[in-house]
Amino acid sequence: MARTSRKRRRSTPRPDVLHRPRxxxxxxxxxxxxxxxxxxxVDCAKARSKWMLADYYGKVLVPPAVVAHTQAELDAAxxxxxxxxxxxxxxxxxxxxxxxxRYHHPVRRAFLSAGYDTRIVHPFTVKQFRLPADPGTKTxxxxxxxxxxxxxxxxxxxxxxxxxxxxxxxxxTRHRRDQVQKASTLCCQIKEHxxxxxxxxxxxxxxxxxxxxPLRLAMHFGSSQAILQAGLAGLAxxxxxxxxxxxxxxxxxxxxxxxxxxxxxxxxxxxxxxxMALEQxxxxxxxxxxxxxRQIAQCLTATPYVLLLxxxxxxxxxxxxxAGEAGPIANYASPRCITGRSGLYPSRYQSDQxxxxxxxxxxxxxxxxxxxxxxxxxxxxxxxxxxxxxxxAWRKQGANARLIRVRVGCRFARIAFQIVAGRRGFHHPAxxxxxxxxxxxxxxxxxxxxxxDQIQADLQAARRWLAPRDYQGQxxxxxxxxxxxxxxxxxxxQLGQILSVVLAELGARTVQSEPSGT
Numbered sequence: 001m002a003r004t005s006r007k008r009r010r011s012t013p014r015p016d017v018l019h020r021p022r023x024x025x026x027x028x029x030x031x032x033x034x035x036x037x038x039x040x041x042v043d044c045a046k047a048r049s050k051w052m053l054a055d056y057y058g059k060v061l062v063p064p065a066v067v068a069h070t071q072a073e074l075d076a077a078x079x080x081x082x083x084x085x086x087x088x089x090x091x092x093x094x095x096x097x098x099x100x101x102r103y104h105h106p107v108r109r110a111f112l113s114a115g116y117d118t119r120i121v122h123p124f125t126v127k128q129f130r131l132p133a134d135p136g137t138k139t140x141x142x143x144x145x146x147x148x149x150x151x152x153x154x155x156x157x158x159x160x161x162x163x164x165x166x167x168x169x170x171x172x173t174r175h176r177r178d179q180v181q182k183a184s185t186l187c188c189q190i191k192e193h194x195x196x197x198x199x200x201x202x203x204x205x206x207x208x209x210x211x212x213x214p215l216r217l218a219m220h221f222g223s224s225q226a227i228l229q230a231g232l233a234g235l236a237x238x239x240x241x242x243x244x245x246x247x248x249x250x251x252x253x254x255x256x257x258x259x260x261x262x263x264x265x266x267x268x269x270x271x272x273x274x275x276m277a278l279e280q281x282x283x284x285x286x287x288x289x290x291x292x293x294r295q296i297a298q299c300l301t302a303t304p305y306v307l308l309l310x311x312x313x314x315x316x317x318x319x320x321x322x323a324g325e326a327g328p329i330a331n332y333a334s335p336r337c338i339t340g341r342s343g344l345y346p347s348r349y350q351s352d353q354x355x356x357x358x359x360x361x362x363x364x365x366x367x368x369x370x371x372x373x374x375x376x377x378x379x380x381x382x383x384x385x386x387x388x389x390x391x392x393a394w395r396k397q398g399a400n401a402r403l404i405r406v407r408v409g410c411r412f413a414r415i416a417f418q419i420v421a422g423r424r425g426f427h428h429p430a431x432x433x434x435x436x437x438x439x440x441x442x443x444x445x446x447x448x449x450x451x452x453d454q455i456q457a458d459l460q461a462a463r464r465w466l467a468p469r470d471y472q473g474q475x476x477x478x479x480x481x482x483x484x485x486x487x488x489x490x491x492x493x494q495l496g497q498i499l500s501v502v503l504a505e506l507g508a509r510t511v512q513s514e515p516s517g518t
Contacts, residue, residue, distance in 0.1 A: 023119070023154035028092050029056055038090040040081060040111070041147040042097040043140050044104040050140045051077065051107075053084050053093075054148055061088050064141050067107075074110040081116075094119065096151040098126050098143065119156035121147055124364060129153075160331035169299040170324035174368075176292040176317070179285050186282040193275040194218055197268040204257045205250075213239060213246045217254055219279065222272040224261035227254055294450050296320040297441065301461040304329065304420045309437045311415070311430060313383035316444045318376050322416065325369040335417040339410050342370040361406070370409075377408035386430035387411075423465065437462060438502065439477035456498045463502065471506040478502060 029037045034056035042051040047069055053062035062084050067077045085093060095111045095118040097104050104120070111118045130138070130146035150156060187209065191202050198218055205214045220238060221227045227235070235251045265271065297316045300306050305323035308314050332338050339345060343365020349356040380387040381404065391404050399407075415428055441462055445455045466474060 022157040023151075025094060025117075025154075028094075032091040035059075036089055036091045038081075038085065038088070038093040039148055039151050040093060040095040040116070041144045041151065042095065042104070042107055043143045043147065044098060044100040044107055046103050049104075049107050050144065052144050053081060055088070055090070056152065058148060058152075061090075064144055069103075069106045074107065078110060078114045093117075094151065094156065096121055096147055096156040098123060098147055117158070119151070119158050121150050121156050122364075125150045125155045129155075160327065162327050162331075165299060165302055166324065166327045169296065169303070169320060170327070172292055172296050172299065173317075173321045173324040176289060176296065177321070179289050179292065183282055183285045183289065186278050186285070190215075190275050190278045190282065193271040193278070196265045197222065197271040197275070198224065198264060199262040201254075201257055201261070204253050211250070213244060213250050214254065215279065216242065216244060217251075219272065219276050223264060223268060224258040227258040231255070290448050293317055294445075294448055294454065297444060297448075297450075298454060298458055301441070301458045304423055304465050305416075306441070306462045307419045307423070307437060307465055308416055309440045310419070311380070311384065311412075312432050313379040313387070314376060315379070316441065318379050321372040322376055325366070325372045329417070329420045332417065332421075335414040338369075338373075338413040338417060341366050342373055342409075342413075343367070344370060344373065344406055344410055344413070373409040373413060374405050376412050377405045380408055380412060380430070381405070384430055385432070386428075423467070436474050436477050437466065438474050439481075442478070442481070452498065456502075459498065459502045463506065475506045478506075 037056040038053055038061065039056065040051060040053050042049050048066055049069065050064050050066050052060060052064040054060045062080065065077075065080075067073045081093065084090065093116055095116045097108055097111075097118060097120055099120050099122060108118050108120070126143055126146045129149045130142055133145065133149075134142040147156075191208065194202050194208075201214075201218060202208055205211075208215045216239070217227065217235060221230060230238070232248075232251055232255060235254065236246070236248075239246045293316070297320070300316060300320045300323060303323055305319055305326075308319040308322070309316070326332075326338065332341075343362045345362065346357070347359035347362045349359060377387075381391045382388070387408050391408065394404050394407065395401075415430065438459055441458060442455070445458065450458075463474075
């Protein structure tokens with residue numbers, strides 16, 4: 001019997017009001033009266049801003065004026081607003097500021113410190129309210145008028161609260177991502193200069209960055225003739241002098257290239273010098289990236305987002321990216337708020353009988369948060385068996401890679417909300433028994449050569465977010481590592497002490513005192 005499939009229509013909840021939830025202030029207007037409610041509109045620029053004050057009906061009380069971004073002029077603008085309040089009997093005032101990069105922050109901080117309800121209007125919203133009234137004309141005054149109309153219609157939105165720790169984590173993750181991109185650019189430039197000076201040398205090795213030997217040989221000798229003259233013994237002697245471990249086959253591969261290398265460029269020596277300078281820059285950036293990742297781990301352990309490490313495929317950096325862009329989990333009422341803010345839902349076009357409910361992803365969204373979620377989806381599809389099987393099944397059904405990533409990202413947002421907001425382990429097939437929070441955190445710090453005091457502090461901070469019923473499970477891999485370190489008399493003693501302290505706090509290991517004998 002053939003199955004009949006019914007097309008599922010997207011159900012849109014009926015709104016209670018037409019305004020945005022975070023932009024509603026009509027109860028305040030009803031309480032004091034529209035003629036006694038003032039709206040301060042600000043159009044920001046880099047060094048100065050233009051502002052005006054009008055009542056709810058749009059009657060201008062303070063004409064547009066320019067204020068420089070200095071403490072004296074900002075304080076003078078606040079005093080002028082207070083004087084206008086007393087003069088025109090304004091019993092409530094709202095400040096609506098158009099977002100302009102980061103230039104609006106000084107004005108926002110000035111009015112916030114003065115005690116005013118300060119809200120932000122998106123530039124796209126101001127443009128949409130300006131075009132019908134002033135088509136073809138774009139000035140600061142027309143933007144201020146459009147800002148006022150947007151605020152009256154509920155599009156001046158109050159921003160959610162964000163603590164200092166979330167802001168620090170966001171700044172560190174963004175700076176680390178920027179350094180990674182710069183380091184990748186340097187790698188491409190180094191390979192291009194080496195290809196010009198030593199044609200075909202980089203293709204002889206799988207990677208020039210995982211093992212330092214091929215790149216060190218290229219920087220020191222700089223040509224095929226020099227490598228052939230040094231021979232196998234000369235190459236090995238150089239690496240021993242620099243205390244670099246090597247394998248004979250690596251050196252033999254360099255000699256095989258040198259024996260049949262193509263002629264180099266006439267400026268080969270200069271290209272090698274440029275590559276050496278770029279390599280020094282890349283090495284410095286790599287050390288800075290490691291330092292930033294250690295700081296990200298320190299901030300992550302102070303937030304409940306560290307519990308996301310229970311998911312195989314989510315490492316410290318991936319969890320830190322998501323935590324920094326998402327902010328405090330208390331700002332989200334449900335997982336749909338996370339996917340809605342990141343724009344992980346299709347656009348819709350409906351008119352009469354035409355209804356295209358499954359269009360492309362919406363364009364107006366927090367793209368950094370979307371990037372963090374989709375990056376986590378990539379890691380889950382690659383390293384998580386559950387999501388890998390789902391991706392394989394969807395791929396067989398004809399779904400493209402982008403749709404698969406969006407589906408996995410939405411599921412990750414739901415799981416992350418349950419874990420972080422619930423402060424507990426979430427039972428899900430994507431979680432594996434051998435992936436523990438403290439174990440993954442410890443391995444991360446060992447690979448990054450983190451100082452011992454920071455390792456112990458981060459483990460103890462992460463332990464506070466664990467539920468007591470999860471202590472025994474988290475202690476299993478730590479106890480195994482401690483048992484491996486116990487027979488040793490030398491080396492790794494500090495790590496053993498850290499594991500003993502953490503296991504004692506988990507209640508999984510008791511330290512017995514030796515009898516005195518008296």
